[in-house]
Amino acid sequence: MRAYDDITELIGDTPLLRLDAAVHGIERLRLFAKLESHNPFGSVKDRAAWGMIRDDLPELRGRGFLEASSGNTAKALRVLGARHGIGLRAVTNRIKVDEVRDTLRLLGTEIVELPGLSECPDPTAPDDVAAVIAATMAREPGKWYHASQYTNERNVEAHYRGTGREIRDALAGSGIDRVDYVIGGLGTTGSTRGTATALAEHNPGLRTVGVVSARGDFIPGIRSETEMWDVGLFQPDFYHRIVAVAAEHAVSATLLLAHRYGVLAGPTSGAAYAAALDVLRPAAAGLRPGDPDLVAVLIVCDRLEPYLSYLRARRPELFDDPSRPAPPHPAELAAVPRLTPEHLDELDRARRITVVDTRGAMAYRVAHIPGSINLRDDLLGGFTPDQLPFCRSRPLVFVCPVGRVSQHFAALTRRAGYDAYSLAGGIAAWRDAGLPLERRR
Ligand SMILES: Cc1ncc(COP(=O)(O)O)c(C=O)c1O
Structure with missing residues (x-):
């Protein structure tokens, strides 16, 4: 020792x-x-962060790190840089874990959170992580050092x-x-x-x-x-x-x-x-x-x-938190009525329904079912049954990328007394069925 x-x-x-x-x-x-x-x-990621910057560190004073990271790399870069007066701007789709975001903030990281495109990456979109980093570097030449963990x-x-x-x-x-x-x-x-x-x-x-x-x-x-x-x-x-x-x-x-x-x-x-x-x-x-x-x-x-x-969000019972619903049992998942895209289309024409798209904001913006509302899965998961912001008199249809997350939320809301459904095959099946999609600018 x-x-x-x-x-x-x-x-x-x-x-x-x-x-x-x-x-x-x-x-x-x-x-x-x-x-x-x-x-x-x-x-x-401590090794990767150190390995990517150690040789260049002497020349980096006065500049800032700019990196695509939502967690561990950002933490290591921030601590390593702080000792040399080098700040960090972390650009990320979305940090879904509160403690990770809070730790980065506490350490003084500047966090740029973009709407979230995990299911639907689109490098040509102006708020794609890589596009934002490239634009920032071009706008302020010499100011930033991009270690680029995904390509380095x-x-x-x-x-x-x-x-x-x-x-x-x-x-x-x-x-x-x-x-x-x-x-x-x-x-x-x-x-x-x-x-x-x-x-x-x-x-x-x-x-x-x-x-x-x-x-x-x-x-x-x-x-x-x-x-x-x-x-x-x-x-x-x-x-x-x-x-x-x-x-x-x-x-x-x-x-x-x-x-x-x-x-x-x-x-x-x-x-x-x-x-x-x-x-x-x-x-x-x-x-x-x-x-x-x-x-x-x-x-x-x-x-x-x-x-x-x-x-806690996935195993609330371990935290003794009765206000959070336990995840659905296999029997509850199996009992969820699954709508084909055609059935959903018919139901939507026949009566007033609420269609909830659980994907990230970016994916929703790029293509969603006309009339659907966007409530991300992690936000939805935070509601207790009596906080659910839906009208009880209307059927509730959940939509996600491929039909798994939607089945989960349909099971939970059915438990809370809603007439809830899941779109089988998700947005992918809706698109494959040739049904209309809406894009928000
Ligand atoms: C918690 C955790 N596990 C696994 C990985 C994967 O490591 P790698 O980037 O070397 O593939 C990461 C990367 O950020 C991580 O943060």
């Missing part, structure tokens, strides 16, 4: 923890967790030189000379790509599993598969599998990591654990008698505590 001279010396060299086989229950698997949550600002190879390199090498060294210390699987969430893809590239040098057969959120679901810190296309660093062929995890499974696995292993990790780590078991259970079962046991490492990206409001 020694005393450190500078906080940046504490970035990296995070612990590798073997996850007890008695808990995961998979024979012939040695599963490890790389605890990136031990970085000084709390996440895997130094993000990948930070994990190639650090995370991957550290895993190899830690395993070598335990007499293990190869890794068969790396599993991690996909945001920029820097951590999975850098780590796996380093480890593949010692085992060319290494397989990388990328973890995304299920379509229409939200897990803070990672993207859904459809949102990966605008990540410049993303190389689809790099991944052996890309596994989509539903938010509810990520939350359950997050709680399991805490209760059974003592790992206080955020929901993307829960998602990575759930995906790891899905992939590794059949892989371990398929081993032949002489094969060596599988060695797998999952990346624990950050800590549990910044996500209390996210967890």
